Amino acid sequence: MFQPTSSIYKSSLDATKSIVTKSEQLLRINDHDFTMRPGFGGEGVFDLNSSDLSTERGCPAVPVGVDVQVESLDTISEVDMDFTMTLYLRHYWKDERLSFRSNTNQSMTFDGRLIKKIWAPDLFFVHSKKSFIHDTTTDNIMLRVYPDGKVLYSLRVTVTSMCSMDLSRFPLDTQTCSLEIESCEWPCVPEFHTTSKLAFYSST
DSSP states (O other): OOOOOSGGGSOOOOTTSOOOOHHHHHTTGGGSOTTSOTTOOOSSOOOTTOSOGGGOSSSOOEEEEEEEEEEEEEEEETTTTEEEEEEEEEEEEEOGGGOOOOSSOOOEEEOTTGGGTSOOOOEEEETEEEEEEOOSSSOOEEEEEOTTSEEEEEEEEEEEEEOOOOOTTTTSOOOOOOOEEEEOSOOSSTTOOSSTTEEEEEOO
16 A cells, blocks of 8 residues: 655645744644633622622623823814824723733733733724824734733834814813713613623723
8 A cells, every 4th residue: 555755745844824833833722712812601699789780790891991091182273173182092991801820929011912812892983084003113012911811011102083163162161072982792681781791991
């Protein structure tokens, strides 16, 4: 019986499969379904009388901290009724699926590639006309994971948002422009719209 020994018959590594780094192996990225948010599943119903959104029964909310540091207020347009600003948007949450053993209790820092493989809050700017994440010289994204599963996700973004202005008293007018941030996810119950299964709080 003929058995080929030439190297051309040996199976090669599937180049279409994504390469898992050593740090991702430590986080056990392939052992979990990160299309689901942390704590998904369980029994029970949402307690509308509970003031603690993080202890939601059966549909546990994910406490997500949001921190905004304004780098610059670039433009304000009375003609277009909008404003443009550059800011650092930081998210904080905990995902025990990302916990790992560490003798030094030090965190691990990643670039933007890992964020595409794990669960992350789906925030968006309300009334945004356009926005973009800076990518010079590389994507301005930082992901830091701590041994207990706590996550810091930071990105540098420029956003142009609507601002309804009343110019009837111009040039003695005063305008107030706000930048609102919300989640895209559907709420756990119809009455629970603003946080959409994410218990937001400000860290500043």
